Amino acid sequence: MRGLSNLFAGAKIAATEDNVVKDRIRIGCGAGFADDRIPPGVEIVERGDLDYLAMECLAERTIARETLDRAKDPTKGYTPVLLERMEAIFPPALRRGIKTVTNMGAANPMGAADAVRKHAREWDCPDYRCAVVVGDEVSDLMRAHPELVLMEDGAPLESLLPRMASANAYLGADVVAQGLATGAELVITGRVADPALFLGPMLHAFGWSYDDYAKLANGTLAGHLLECSGQLTGGCFADPGKKEVEDLAGLGYPLADVWVDGRVEVSKTPGSGGRLDVATCTEQLLYEMHDPSAYITPDCVLDASKVTFEQTGRDRVAFHGATAKPRTPTLKVVVGYFDGYMGSGEMGFAGINAVARAKLGIEVVKERLRRRGLTYEEMRIDLIGMNSLHGNDTAPEPYEVRLRIAARTTDKKAAEAVGAEVRSLHMQGPTGAGGGINFGAKQILAVKSVLIPREWVRTEIVMEDAA
Amino acid sequence: MSVRVYDLAHARAGDKGNTSNISVTAYDAAGFQVLQRELTPEVVLAHFRHLGAGPVRRYELPQLGALNFVIENALGGGVTRSLAIDPHGKSLSALMLTIVLPGHNEAGAAAD
Numbered sequence: 001m002r003g004l005s006n007l008f009a010g011a012k013i014a015a016t017e018d019n020v021v022k023d024r025i026r027i028g029c030g031a032g033f034a035d036d037r038i039p040p041g042v043e044i045v046e047r048g049d050l051d052y053l054a055m056e057c058l059a060e061r062t063i064a065r066e067t068l069d070r071a072k073d074p075t076k077g078y079t080p081v082l083l084e085r086m087e088a089i090f091p092p093a094l095r096r097g098i099k100t101v102t103n104m105g106a107a108n109p110m111g112a113a114d115a116v117r118k119h120a121r122e123w124d125c126p127d128y129r130c131a132v133v134v135g136d137e138v139s140d141l142m143r144a145h146p147e148l149v150l151m152e153d154g155a156p157l158e159s160l161l162p163r164m165a166s167a168n169a170y171l172g173a174d175v176v177a178q179g180l181a182t183g184a185e186l187v188i189t190g191r192v193a194d195p196a197l198f199l200g201p202m203l204h205a206f207g208w209s210y211d212d213y214a215k216l217a218n219g220t221l222a223g224h225l226l227e228c229s230g231q232l233t234g235g236c237f238a239d240p241g242k243k244e245v246e247d248l249a250g251l252g253y254p255l256a257d258v259w260v261d262g263r264v265e266v267s268k269t270p271g272s273g274g275r276l277d278v279a280t281c282t283e284q285l286l287y288e289m290h291d292p293s294a295y296i297t298p299d300c301v302l303d304a305s306k307v308t309f310e311q312t313g314r315d316r317v318a319f320h321g322a323t324a325k326p327r328t329p330t331l332k333v334v335v336g337y338f339d340g341y342m343g344s345g346e347m348g349f350a351g352i353n354a355v356a357r358a359k360l361g362i363e364v365v366k367e368r369l370r371r372r373g374l375t376y377e378e379m380r381i382d383l384i385g386m387n388s389l390h391g392n393d394t395a396p397e398p399y400e401v402r403l404r405i406a407a408r409t410t411d412k413k414a415a416e417a418v419g420a421e422v423r424s425l426h427m428q429g430p431t432g433a434g435g436g437i438n439f440g441a442k443q444i445l446a447v448k449s450v451l452i453p454r455e456w457v458r459t460e461i462v463m464e465d466a467a
Numbered sequence: 468m469s470v471r472v473y474d475l476a477h478a479r480a481g482d483k484g485n486t487s488n489i490s491v492t493a494y495d496a497a498g499f500q501v502l503q504r505e506l507t508p509e510v511v512l513a514h515f516r517h518l519g520a521g522p523v524r525r526y527e528l529p530q531l532g533a534l535n536f537v538i539e540n541a542l543g544g545g546v547t548r549s550l551a552i553d554p555h556g557k558s559l560s561a562l563m564l565t566i567v568l569p570g571h572n573e574a575g576a577a578a579d
Contacts, residue, residue: 061547152484152545236479236557243477279477279492282531286490288481290537292526308530321530339548380543380550389558391518406550446548449484 021260022051025205027198027222028255028269030089030100031055032229034062034079038088040230040253044269045092048255052201053093055085055102056194056227063191064336064445066107067166077108078115086116091123094185101176101197105188107166109134112188113464131184133175135459136191138333139167141452148450150335157335157450165445166336169457172298172327173219174210176200178461188464191334193298195223198256206260210327215262216300217324221307222256222264224295225284225319229253232266232284233315234274247273267316278309281317285309298331300324330451339446340377342408343415345422346384348435350400357430358383358403364429365405365421374414376407402435408444415441473564475502480560487520487541487556489563492533499532505568511536514566515559519543536563 028050030041034057045053057079070077079085082104093100105112109132117130142148146158168191177200179187187200199219202208208215225232232254238245245251252272257265268276285304289295293305306321349358362381369376382388384402386395407418419438426436472478472491475498480489491506493499508523515521520541525534542556543549553559 237477239477242473282492282533283477283479283490285531286481286488286528286533286535287479288483288488289535290483290486290488290524290526292528292535305526305528306530307528342550344550378544378550382552384552388552390562393517404552406552408548408550444548446545447484 022205023260024257025051025201026255026257027052027054027201027226029054029056029226029229029253031057031085032227032231033057033059034081036229038085040251040269040272041085041089042092043272044253044255045089045096045098047271048269050096050098050255051205053089053098053100054197054201054226055089055100055104056197057081058103058106058191060334061336061445061447063106063168063334064166064447067336070107070111075111075114077106078112079104079106082112083115083119087119087123090116090120090186091125094125094128099180099185099187099201101180101187101189101200103189103192103197105132105190107137107190109188109190110462110464116186116188117464128185129183130186130188130464131179131182132462132464133171133179133187133189133192133459134462135457136168136171136189138169138452138457139164141456142167142333142335142450145452148452151449151451160335160337160448163337163339164335165338167333169331169333169452170298171331171457171459172196173199173203174299175459175461177203180204182461182463184463194227195220195297196299198223198226199299202258210299213300213324213326217302217322218262218264219258220297220300220302220324221304221319221322222258222266224302225266225281226254226256228284228287230274231287232280233268233272233276234280237275237280237283243279245275249273263318265312265316265318276315276317278311278317281309281319296328298327300327329454331454331457333450333452334447335450336445336447339444340408340410341412341415341441342406342444343418343441344404344406344439345419346402346404346437346439347422347425347429347433348400348402349430349433351432354399354401355383355386355397357432358401360430361403361425361433362405364425368421369417372417374409374411374417376409376414379405379407381405412441469567470501471564472502472506472566472568476564478560478563480556480558480563482542482546482555485540485542485545487538487559489536489538489560490533491536491563492531496532499529501568501570502534503527503529505570506534506566508536510566510569511538511563514562515541
């Protein structure tokens, strides 16, 4: 069986050599967030007939956490799930001649490349080349320019510098294309704009230039649609009796067919569950988008305000009408900084008078914290089952309710006390308190952003040495 | 008879910092016309104000039958430092769908 699939893989690799310009490539999404489900990623590799696989695993602040990991252990700092995900997905991708692009390098792309190489032998991978994109890390630049202005509140960057944990610029698709141009089968990056992980293979395969705005628009929009994996294919969508999704449990990941002239159709793993149609595409188009006529990425300013979708087959949709303006002269930098600690805990109540008992529990915990002399910048009280998600004060009383208390403070001990006091309601609170959880204290890593001139950022493609 | 956004449209919420954006997509053209007329930024703000949210901007995509609402200050200080149980506000799409459209709500129409 292995011999057969290797034979097949060999033929596929020959057909996708870089000197052969294809008029169509197929790019799949293998992950849409750090802890995204792995089986659909394997499935799209095995059944998607892909040329490229992109895996997006870096939320706004995760890189800050990974920067801390790296500070503790210089070999770490990549996405923690890297090896588990790559063990499942990379060997079959390699056997099929699929080139893999991922930002799982996080705060340590070279370390990620080393870790994969170390394990690739165990995974029985054939030889491969890995290109690493470095240069997104810009904390020195931040320290050199305390006068930069924070986008969120207009305050000077200087105010955050003493608490800064990380600073990374969002790079564009050009560095991904440069990585692929080395002939590498694997490109590992740190912070790269999510759609750029998908646009990069298009720039590489078709040689699109940065003044071909129609193609950049389509490529960026394709990346935007694909970057959240199952959210295009029926995830975040099902509402029983109203909006049905077939085999949601077997939800497949999305892929895009992209033609050299810029035409795009999105689809999903053949035979997988979920649905991909105009409705799911419309929801995902506007996901995390503010002004649809000016969606700023490092590669272009996308105008999606006139986009239309056309169902061209089962689970297959084309889009039209995307345009773009030139990329801005600046790059966005996300600065991660320490913002104290959050402590939290929960306790359940049910039956007659459950809500009143929960409310008494809240008052008891607050008073006990007060008598211990502990203070908090902000405290949040929720009654789960009534108001925890939408803050609704008029919800009818449910049969059961959970109280939740969360508080932020610079004092770690005070943060730890919150969940401990909640949990002790089991024995020292109102009657019938059950199912308590102390979530402990978590260090808060918050983020703010600045814009910097593009030319300040020096990127480099480093070939990871197989030796 | 009262009509909810839920009856006419589906919705999805996304986050950026302390701002939530919620798209509302009508099931058909007639529904979009109603939403375009009645689901104003003011109506949405009134429904989200108790979260400390606002201001609200609305973008129209008539070719998709969709409205995109950008609701500032809706995420408890921002995804990364919020104490909320749903810091991303992913569930806020469901709050949007509970809005009763004023032109179809007898009490609301009388108040106008």
